[in-house]
Amino acid sequence: MKVIFRLMMISFTLGMLACGEEKKSDNYVEPEINDSHSFSNPREISISHVHLNLKVDFDSTLLEGSATLSLQHNKPADTLWLDTRGLEINYVTIDSVNEKINFFLGNDVIFKGKPLGIPVKSTSKKVHVHYKTTSESVALQWLSPSQTAGKDFPFLFTQSEANLARSWVPCQDNPGVRFTYSADITVPKSMMALMSAENPQKKNDSGVYHFEMKEKIPAYLMALAVGNLEFLATGKRTGVYSEPAMVHKAVVEFSEMDDMVKAAEALYGPYRWGRFDVIVLPPSFPFGGMENPKLTFLTPTLVVGDKSLTAVVAHELAHSWSGNLVTNATWNDFWLNEGFTVYIERRIIERLRGKDFADMQAVLGMQDLKETLEDLKKEPDDTRLKLSLENRDPDDGMTDVAYEKGYLFLRLIEETVGREKFDRFLTAYFDEHAFKSITTESFIHYLNVNLLNDENGFKDKVNIDEWVYKAGIPANCPKIASEKFKTIENKVALFLNGSSASELNLQHVSTNEWLHFLDALPTKLSIAQMVDLDSAYQFTESGNAEILCKWLRKSIASDYAKANEPLEYFLIHTGRRKFVKPLYSELAKTPEGLAKAKIIYSKAKPNYHALVINTLEQILEKQSVKM
Ligand code: BES
Numbered sequence: 001m002k003v004i005f006r007l008m009m010i011s012f013t014l015g016m017l018a019c020g021e022e023k024k025s026d027n028y029v030e031p032e033i034n035d036s037h038s039f040s041n042p043r044e045i046s047i048s049h050v051h052l053n054l055k056v057d058f059d060s061t062l063l064e065g066s067a068t069l070s071l072q073h074n075k076p077a078d079t080l081w082l083d084t085r086g087l088e089i090n091y092v093t094i095d096s097v098n099e100k101i102n103f104f105l106g107n108d109v110i111f112k113g114k115p116l117g118i119p120v121k122s123t124s125k126k127v128h129v130h131y132k133t134t135s136e137s138v139a140l141q142w143l144s145p146s147q148t149a150g151k152d153f154p155f156l157f158t159q160s161e162a163n164l165a166r167s168w169v170p171c172q173d174n175p176g177v178r179f180t181y182s183a184d185i186t187v188p189k190s191m192m193a194l195m196s197a198e199n200p201q202k203k204n205d206s207g208v209y210h211f212e213m214k215e216k217i218p219a220y221l222m223a224l225a226v227g228n229l230e231f232l233a234t235g236k237r238t239g240v241y242s243e244p245a246m247v248h249k250a251v252v253e254f255s256e257m258d259d260m261v262k263a264a265e266a267l268y269g270p271y272r273w274g275r276f277d278v279i280v281l282p283p284s285f286p287f288g289g290m291e292n293p294k295l296t297f298l299t300p301t302l303v304v305g306d307k308s309l310t311a312v313v314a315h316e317l318a319h320s321w322s323g324n325l326v327t328n329a330t331w332n333d334f335w336l337n338e339g340f341t342v343y344i345e346r347r348i349i350e351r352l353r354g355k356d357f358a359d360m361q362a363v364l365g366m367q368d369l370k371e372t373l374e375d376l377k378k379e380p381d382d383t384r385l386k387l388s389l390e391n392r393d394p395d396d397g398m399t400d401v402a403y404e405k406g407y408l409f410l411r412l413i414e415e416t417v418g419r420e421k422f423d424r425f426l427t428a429y430f431d432e433h434a435f436k437s438i439t440t441e442s443f444i445h446y447l448n449v450n451l452l453n454d455e456n457g458f459k460d461k462v463n464i465d466e467w468v469y470k471a472g473i474p475a476n477c478p479k480i481a482s483e484k485f486k487t488i489e490n491k492v493a494l495f496l497n498g499s500s501a502s503e504l505n506l507q508h509v510s511t512n513e514w515l516h517f518l519d520a521l522p523t524k525l526s527i528a529q530m531v532d533l534d535s536a537y538q539f540t541e542s543g544n545a546e547i548l549c550k551w552l553r554k555s556i557a558s559d560y561a562k563a564n565e566p567l568e569y570f571l572i573h574t575g576r577r578k579f580v581k582p583l584y585s586e587l588a589k590t591p592e593g594l595a596k597a598k599i600i601y602s603k604a605k606p607n608y609h610a611l612v613i614n615t616l617e618q619i620l621e622k623q624s625v626k627m
């Protein structure tokens with residue numbers, strides 16, 4: 001009797017648990033997730049849907065309107081806590097009651113903004129926050145017509161990652177919380193609005209655009225772009241938006257997007273976001289790309305004319321699995337987004353361009369990583385995969401460590417267990433965690449249980465603990481070699497031994513090889529060597545921003561005067577952080593260079609996004625204190 005009763009109790013309890021889980025499944029937030037960069041309280045109340053009703057005002061450069069947040073009550077609580085930063089809250093109402101309620105806006109906390117506390121009842125379903133953005137709304141970059149390709153219309157774009165969504169939408173800006181969204185966006189007539197959602201392909205006459213994002217996403221994937229935009233298809237599921245002056249070139253550059261989607265699907269299962277479109281933004285865009293779902297944002301510096309830099313598109317596409325489908329639960333777990341994405345990017349690129357090409361990219365990545373490790377010598381903790389960003393700007397953790405050390409770790413696992421097994425593991429991992437956020441610890445558990453805990457000694461061979469929780473690069477790091485790069489290294493040796501640049505016969509080498517060539521040369525060359533290289537291969541006039549950036553850096557270090565003007569032009573006309581940061585850092589190494597950097601910066605600043613301004617001001621200020 002007793003046994004039967006006990007069994008009944010157990011099955012009753014299990015049934016309860018299953019029920020409980022099912023009820024919460026949609027928006028359930030893992031209890032152990034603690035995002036120190038958010039004021040929100042999703043364990044008590046989580047947001048399940050956001051509806052935006054915003055007017056885009058280019059005259060006063062602000063967004064004004066409302067955000068309606070649908071609530072899911074997980075535990076009893078009397079306050080909904082939201083994140084805001086640089087927002088002016090006009091008033092708040094609840095459900096269909098028109099009465100304005102008393103809300104609480106806390107003090108500004110560095111890197112976090114102000115908590116917005118809204119008193120709610122357990123029966124409250126919707127909260128309407130009426131607000132406008134301000135000049136402190138750091139996600140937004142407003143461009144005047146002169147800062148665009150067409151010069152006729154202004155432009156607006158957002159950059160929400162890492163924790164800047166709160167500066168244009170009051171929300172639970174925590175990557176562990178997911179919600180669907182919809183929006184009605186009013187823009188000046190003759191302009192077009194696009195979001196990380198289902199998008200229009202043509203302008204309409206009303207200037208009001210409606211958007212639906214039916215898949216659940218974290219706040220950092222909310223995005224908006226407004227400009228004089230046109231659409232051209234590159235395939236059935238893919239296409240390019242850009243200003244009319246750019247869209248034709250862009251559509252040729254990115255013509256392989258449908259093939260990229262197919263390659264990614266062949267590796268990791270169906271693409272779950274409907275369309276994969278991209279928008280090519282004005283040059284102020286601070287990144288190479290941003291994986292806003294359904295609409296990747298791209299820098300125009302990728303449009304070179306020879307498809308040599310389109311791996312960035314493969315990267316942003318790869319985020320459709322790693323990052324957008326399975327998301328880092330906190331910014332300390334950032335490598336789960338970026339390390340996985342670099343790994344997948346190179347697998348996609350290998351299918352499209354071959355193993356040689358992918359390995360060349362991996363070696364270039366390793367070179368960047370070595371430089372980053374050198375820069376982080378005094379902050380070894382930042383070279384661990386699992387980060388500790390409490391009380392810090394999450395942006396501090398967004399280094400090559402997450403990308404390239406993360407990549408090497410996954411490549412090591414692939415090499416240890418074999419590609420087929422690893423591919424099957426990753427496909428299952430994405431499937432089982434689809435539309436969920438995950439911590440490093442949950443991933444490690446999943447990895448051990450599903451891949452490494454078997455009789456082959458895989459676990460010892462990989463040594464997860466050292467890779468994830470220790471600084472630097474472990475001794476079992478995969479060795480990546482490239483035959484083509486060996487040839488380049490030989491050419492560099494010849495050049496350094498006195499051969500002339502033209503004797504090296506490099507005119508037909510690829511972009512990857514040029515990049516390796518420039519990396520392999522000493523940081524500083526003699527003026528005669530610079531002149532020789534430049535007259536043989538016209539680096540100063542390069543239309544490829546990756547090559548030009550490395551060359552300009554060498555020009556600064558070598559005091560090569562011919563590059564002065566192109567350097568200033570490049571810094572004023574490109575806002576991509578990857579390029580401007582090393583150039584300003586190089587300039588800031590000498591007092592004369594620093595003075596020059598400050599003059600250029602004062603001219604260029606209006607073209608830079610707030611994230612880039614933040615990085616550059618640290619460089620320029622740190623150096624002036626040192627002097
Ligand atoms: N998600 C990142 C961009 C990002 C990272 C924005 C951190 C804000 C905070 C994007 O996917 C990315 O990694 N872009 C790279 C592409 C490159 C690694 C191929 C870039 O912009 O250079």
Ligand code: ZN
Nearest residue numbers: 315319338341
């Ligand atoms: Zn990325």
